[in-house]
Amino acid sequence: MIDQGKIREAVAMIIEAIGENPAREGLQGTPDRVARMYDEIFGGLEEDPRKYLEVHFNEDHDEMILVKDIPFYSMCEHHFVPFFGKAHVAYIPSNGKITGLSKLARLVESVAKRPQLQERLTREIADIIVECLNPKGVAVVIEAEHICMSMRGVKKPGSKTVTSAVRGLFRKDDKTRAEVFSLINN
Numbered sequence: 165m166i167d168q169g170k171i172r173e174a175v176a177m178i179i180e181a182i183g184e185n186p187a188r189e190g191l192q193g194t195p196d197r198v199a200r201m202y203d204e205i206f207g208g209l210e211e212d213p214r215k216y217l218e219v220h221f222n223e224d225h226d227e228m229i230l231v232k233d234i235p236f237y238s239m240c241e242h243h244f245v246p247f248f249g250k251a252h253v254a255y256i257p258s259n260g261k262i263t264g265l266s267k268l269a270r271l272v273e274s275v276a277k278r279p280q281l282q283e284r285l286t287r288e289i290a291d292i293i294v295e296c297l298n299p300k301g302v303a304v305v306i307e308a309e310h311i312c313m314s315m316r317g318v319k320k321p322g323s324k325t326v327t328s329a330v331r332g333l334f335r336k337d338d339k340t341r342a343e344v345f346s347l348i349n350n
Contacts, residue, residue, distance in 0.1 A: 166206060168199035175199070205239060208277030213288075216270040217296035220263045226300070228340075230254040230347055231268045240312050241279035249308030249324065252348045255293055256300040256333055256340070263297060282308050282327050290329035301333030303344045 172195035179186040179194065186192070234251040251272045275288050290304040305328045314321040333340045 165210065166199075166203045168203060171199040171202050172196060205237070206278055208274045211274055213271050213274035214292055214296055216267045216274065217263050217292065219267060220261050220297065222260045223257075223262050224260055225257055225262060226260065228254055228256050228344060228347075229262065229265075230344065231265055232348060234269045234272045236272050236276040236306075236308075238276040238278075238280045238282075238285060238308075240310060241281060243312040243316070244279070245311040245315075247280075247282060247308045247310040247312070247325075249306060251289065252303075252305040252307075253289065253293070254301075254303040254334070254344045254347075255297060256302075258298050258300045261297055261299070268293075282306055282310075282325055286327040286329045290331055294331050299332065301335070301337075301340060302329070302331040303334040303341070304329045305345075305348055 175195040175198045176186050179191055184191060186195070230252065231254075232250075232252045234253065235248070236251055237246055237248045239245070240247050253268045253272065271292060272289060275285055275292070286304050286306045290302045293299065293302045293304075305326065307324050307326050309322065309324055313319075313323060330341060334344055335341070
């Protein structure tokens with residue numbers, strides 16, 4: 165569990181370290197607000213994202229299922245500033261084993277709500293789907309803007325980083341891979 169007391173203390177120290185007055189009216193509640201915010205945005209540390217794929221159904225469907233444009237927000241573990249964007253998650257069921265569409269969005273959100281790297285986020289989502297649903301194939305594509313690149317360092321706002329993780333048929337079959345990327349890019 166997130167230690168809100170330690171976060172409040174750290175934020176107060178940061179406010180002082182940057183030369184601000186933590187007693188100033190606008191900053192008085194900041195340590196508490198940041199502690200509550202961290203509890204929310206790092207909520208994925210407190211849960212097993214696999215729980216969202218425990219609910220599945222048997223349906224006579226053996227073709228691709230794609231949920232596009234799933235918005236997400238995460239925190240770069242290198243700078244502790246946000247990166248955000250859209251995830252596209254596709255899978256091909258095996259033996260008719262499908263999950264609810266919202267479960268894929270919840271999976272993305274859960275894995276994103278922890279200190280992350282986009283590459284790991286992409287890989288973890290794909291691997292959890294493989295582990296829990298045992299599909300014929302999985303493809304995960306994430307497009308994100310990183311604030312660490314937009315407002316500091318190289319300062320290139322609007323630039324996007326795209327990562328992908330493909331498993332099973334999406335890796336082995338060029339036509340299937342081309343189909344999912346065509347659908348994502350439409």
